[in-house]
Amino acid sequence: MINFSSLNHKLFKSSFQKHYMSSHNLFPHGPSRFQWKKFKDLMNMYLLISIIPLGGLITYCHIYIGPATLSEIPEDYVPKCWEYYKHPITRFIARYLVTDPQEDYEKYLHHIFEEDEKRRLRALESQIIFSLRDNLDYKSYYYRPVLAKYHRLHKQCADKIAEIMGD
Structure with missing residues (x-):
């Protein structure tokens, strides 16, 4: 049978320099294990903080x-969507953390409606462009809004000039 402890000792023997201080005490020079110990301590702390309450x-x-x-x-x-689950934790997740399947379906329908409206507008735009090409017309505004007060002023001036000139 293999003695793994002696094999481990021979394979992973430290290559650090050893400084003889007095008769038989050895002081190995090597990197610090502070970060490793700190990591282990923090990992244990966070695992226990999460595992014990859960x-x-x-x-x-x-x-x-x-x-x-x-x-x-x-x-x-009418039962709610979270009442179909058997386990209380699953019910809690379905009630407070996950959206309702009906709500997801309505969001999907709204998305389809918006895409259909975009498709209709693109079809109308292409129909307008085709009509402009067919009639050899160009894009322009055919109606200019005009304020009526300037027409009234112009009519008053024209009436005064007509009175003065004497028709």
Whole structure:
């Protein structure tokens, strides 16, 4: 049988310089293990900070709440989307963290409606461009809004000139 501890010692023997301080005490010179120890400490701390509360929550849900059971529902009651799940944690996630499937469907329908409106506008634009080419016409505004007060002033001036000139 192989003795792995002695094999490990021979394969991974430290290549650091050893400084003899007194008779038999050795002081190895090498890189610090401070960062490795700090990493291990922080990893253990964060794992325990997350695992202990989550484990307590899961245990509480399994012991006190338990899975959902089927029961009679009234005639006029429509179940919510999260009430179809059996496990209480899944129900919580479906209720507060994930969007409702009906809401997703309505968003999808709105997206389809918007794309259809864009398609119709593109078709109308191409029809207008075809009509302009067909009639040898050009793009222009055919109506200029005009203010009526200038027409009234012009008419008053023309009436005064007509009075003075004496028709």
